[in-house]
Amino acid sequence: xxxxxxxxxxxxxxxxxxxxxxxxxxxxxxxxxxxxxxxxxxxxxxxxxxxxxxxxxxxxxxxxxxxxxxxxxxxxxxxxxxxxxxxxxxxxxxxxxxxxxxxxxxxxxxxxxxxxxxxxxxxxxxxxxxxxxxxxxxxxxxxxxxxxxxxxxxxxxxxxxxxxxxxxxxxxxxxxxxxxxxxxxxxxxxxxxxxxxxxxxxxxxxxxxxxxxxxxxxxxxxxxxxxxxxxxxxxxxxxxxxxxxxxxxxxxxxxxxxxxxxxxxxxxxxxxxxxxxxxxxxxxxxxxxxxxxxxxxxxxxxxxxxxxxxxxxxxxxxxxxxxxxxxxxxxxxxxxxxxxxxxxxxxxxxxxxxxxxxxxxxxxxxxxxxxxxxxxxxxxxxxxxxxxxxxxxxxxxxxxxxxxxxxxxxxxxxxxxxxxxxxxxxxxxxxxx
Amino acid sequence: xxxxxxxxxxxxxxxxxxxxxxxxxxxxxxxxxxxxxxxxxxxxxxxxxxxxxxxxxxxxxxxxxxxxxxxxxxxxxxxxxxxxxxxxxxxxxxxxxxxxxxxxxxxxxxxxxxxxxxxxxxxxxxxxxxxxxxxxxxxxxxxxxxxxxxxxxxxxxxxxxxxxxxxxxxxxxxxxxxxxxxxxxxxxxxxxxxxxxxxxxxxxxxxxxxxxxxxxxxxxxxxxxxxxxxxxxxxxxxxxxxxxxxxxxxxxxxxxxxxxxxxxxxxxxxxxxxxxxxxxxxxxxxxxxxxxxxxxxxxxxxxxxxxxxxxxxxxxxxxxxxxxxxxxxxxxxxxxxxxxxxxxxxxxxxxxxxxxxxxxxxxxxxxxxxxxxxxxxxxxxxxxxxxxxxxxxxxxxxxxxxxxxxxxxxxxxxxxxxxxxx
Numbered sequence: 001x002x003x004x005x006x007x008x009x010x011x012x013x014x015x016x017x018x019x020x021x022x023x024x025x026x027x028x029x030x031x032x033x034x035x036x037x038x039x040x041x042x043x044x045x046x047x048x049x050x051x052x053x054x055x056x057x058x059x060x061x062x063x064x065x066x067x068x069x070x071x072x073x074x075x076x077x078x079x080x081x082x083x084x085x086x087x088x089x090x091x092x093x094x095x096x097x098x099x100x101x102x103x104x105x106x107x108x109x110x111x112x113x114x115x116x117x118x119x120x121x122x123x124x125x126x127x128x129x130x131x132x133x134x135x136x137x138x139x140x141x142x143x144x145x146x147x148x149x150x151x152x153x154x155x156x157x158x159x160x161x162x163x164x165x166x167x168x169x170x171x172x173x174x175x176x177x178x179x180x181x182x183x184x185x186x187x188x189x190x191x192x193x194x195x196x197x198x199x200x201x202x203x204x205x206x207x208x209x210x211x212x213x214x215x216x217x218x219x220x221x222x223x224x225x226x227x228x229x230x231x232x233x234x235x236x237x238x239x240x241x242x243x244x245x246x247x248x249x250x251x252x253x254x255x256x257x258x259x260x261x262x263x264x265x266x267x268x269x270x271x272x273x274x275x276x277x278x279x280x281x282x283x284x285x286x287x288x289x290x291x292x293x294x295x296x297x298x299x300x301x302x303x304x305x306x307x308x309x310x311x312x313x314x315x316x317x318x319x320x321x322x323x324x325x326x327x328x329x330x331x332x333x334x335x336x337x338x339x340x341x342x343x344x345x346x347x348x349x350x351x352x353x354x355x356x357x358x359x360x361x362x363x364x365x366x367x368x369x370x371x372x373x374x375x376x377x378x379x380x381x382x383x384x385x386x387x388x389x390x391x392x393x394x395x396x397x398x399x400x401x402x403x404x405x406x407x408x409x410x411x412x413x414x415x416x417x418x419x420x421x422x423x424x425x426x427x428x429x430x431x432x433x
Numbered sequence: 434x435x436x437x438x439x440x441x442x443x444x445x446x447x448x449x450x451x452x453x454x455x456x457x458x459x460x461x462x463x464x465x466x467x468x469x470x471x472x473x474x475x476x477x478x479x480x481x482x483x484x485x486x487x488x489x490x491x492x493x494x495x496x497x498x499x500x501x502x503x504x505x506x507x508x509x510x511x512x513x514x515x516x517x518x519x520x521x522x523x524x525x526x527x528x529x530x531x532x533x534x535x536x537x538x539x540x541x542x543x544x545x546x547x548x549x550x551x552x553x554x555x556x557x558x559x560x561x562x563x564x565x566x567x568x569x570x571x572x573x574x575x576x577x578x579x580x581x582x583x584x585x586x587x588x589x590x591x592x593x594x595x596x597x598x599x600x601x602x603x604x605x606x607x608x609x610x611x612x613x614x615x616x617x618x619x620x621x622x623x624x625x626x627x628x629x630x631x632x633x634x635x636x637x638x639x640x641x642x643x644x645x646x647x648x649x650x651x652x653x654x655x656x657x658x659x660x661x662x663x664x665x666x667x668x669x670x671x672x673x674x675x676x677x678x679x680x681x682x683x684x685x686x687x688x689x690x691x692x693x694x695x696x697x698x699x700x701x702x703x704x705x706x707x708x709x710x711x712x713x714x715x716x717x718x719x720x721x722x723x724x725x726x727x728x729x730x731x732x733x734x735x736x737x738x739x740x741x742x743x744x745x746x747x748x749x750x751x752x753x754x755x756x757x758x759x760x761x762x763x764x765x766x767x768x769x770x771x772x773x774x775x776x777x778x779x780x781x782x783x784x785x786x787x788x789x790x791x792x793x794x795x796x797x798x799x800x801x802x803x804x805x806x807x808x809x810x811x812x813x814x815x816x817x818x819x820x821x822x823x824x825x826x827x828x829x830x831x832x833x834x835x836x837x838x839x840x841x842x843x844x845x846x847x848x849x850x851x852x853x854x855x
Contacts, residue, residue: 012443013442014443015443035441036775037770038770038771038774068692076702077693077698077702081693081760084691084693084760085760085763085764085767086763086767087763087764087765087767087770087771088767088768088771090692106767106770135705136705137701137705137708139730140705140706140708140728140729140730141708143660143728143730144708148661149556150555151555251656251657253552253554253853254548254551254552284492285488286485286491286492286493287492291488294545295484295541301545301549301551301552323544323548323551324548324551353493354489354493357493357494357496357514358495359495360514361496361497361513364444364514365446367444368444368777369774
């Protein structure tokens, strides 16, 4: 065997997680879980929209579609048919920092899925017929998720304006003009560069024998050469020193308000503290922002606060859907007041205990399925180079204190570091920076 | 009351569900939204805790608790860490047995529900589903909206809510399910803390559908500025658990339940008209709808609808092929393991059997029943149950650009409604 085992850990009460490396750079994370006769098999590639360039945005997402098509030995549609014939399902997701391909299959089908996944890592065929058909599908997907979807539109605008140099500026699905113009030579170059064993992590969770898995992986992936992919050097986003506000008129029943505060990447020590703070702000019915805007003042029908788990500095988003006729300025002022209270003198000791329990429940809820376990392991390995950071993160979240929350609130939730998107159903539109 | 336990010890999480055979079908005509409203109001304060105190208590335990609704059933569900189970369960008991049902919260909830309607209207897919549900078989009890309309929500009275609430979860209608690190005896001890309800169960309403409309009906839900159309089309089908349902399940999946199915292959792969195209037969105690959905760009919407109607006519006339039957059967038999993979999935399957009065093990026996089917039964069920000439077609689109082209498809009736009208 040409594998090296470098990490063993425990997930839950008795699930052993192991990490192996193959000689060509392929990383394998495995966890045997015999609670059901199925398994989750995921392939994570360290490629996302961050690896694209202006003029060719949407490439990684386009590949998410292309990878289900023709290979040297698989006819068009055969990949899906083979998996569906077993009762399994297959899908994929693309984001800023990664793309992953997931399969949920009956346990006895492990040899089949290893063969299929190895095949499309190295022998994908990019024919004009396939590419043009998928181009239309991707354009339709964009219409559905962004152009005719108010929340998709607002989110895209938030990142477009918040980031001016970093690739987080463009959406994962890509600009429509780029989707229309991506060429096959561009795609082939992208494929050879990024879809290789030294840029991939395979995560397998489920009912299998470890020795069989290692043997199958070596047999099917061992002959695929590394591409020598280098870490992309990205232009850092310059510090934001002034609030940016943009308003749009759309066909909506309810106004929307999005605030995006510049925040650290997930590997930064402040990330878990800020994550905790976002949950404290609006993560439950009794959270200060939800209680104020939705329950007490009835100015909003929903409030969410999310910190993006990105590799590079990103955004903490506060999104509010207002009730009909509510005033955006009034809601913005209340959001600001709530943040100021937490940063300064509000008594938040009881909130700290509450959020500790909430994040613990969320942590375990995310690991309730084999697919969920594999996704968590794959994300942390891909972003941090170490799946074990998943458990470190859980420990960090459990030890956050009041002073941590106050400090990160003062540091990051600053007006001059935020971008504001306002969606209004009325006529008055203004745009200012 | 029935208690079901699904022990699981891998994580410290416990999920429980207190389900009732009461559902939105129990609402009188003109009172749509009453069941949802009454149940939600029950979460907004009890005799022991104000609404704010109740929310604070649930959140401080890191727990979640909510009501969910179906046509024929409803449930109070919660998830929490095992160390907090007794406290969270006692809060659920309070919700069921001693809600405040205050006038202030009643009025506040009415305003919130109206805002939720506004938010729903900003989603074209949700709009298509709402209007399809209203129109697929006019006059049928399942075509009433579960969340209500602006008028019905505004007219709900506190007296109506107080009268209904004790009858939502009567003992005779209850099923308690618990999944997690808990023994059967501990679960029974918790079940014993549920108070005996003084209310009598609401009678099961008549679920016989009226005579359905004939012909192909287009309901165009007019929303300005759409670049894309959300389409939902279908008609009434047999009930979940009925003799033909398993055979129709095979046909449904072969036609639109997989990536390899006819709809995805033709509409997405061959024509590239829509990101997705699928069909689904809704599961309920009574007969419910088959619904085909897709989202083509505005300029190809008429062609996409025409193609799907042609395909559906072909499905009715010719059934599925032997290859499709073998492939779909293989898929369904293999996929059964995935719907029973987690403790909560297994629990919910057992609860559903109880709520729909299905034979014990009905869910677990799915794969065996599918294996026993043959192609002739599937195609006979299709021939009897599909009505390609009597389709309800709902399209969310901009009428100024879409209507004229859609009218060329030869619908027997065309109705244009404003997207805010319902």
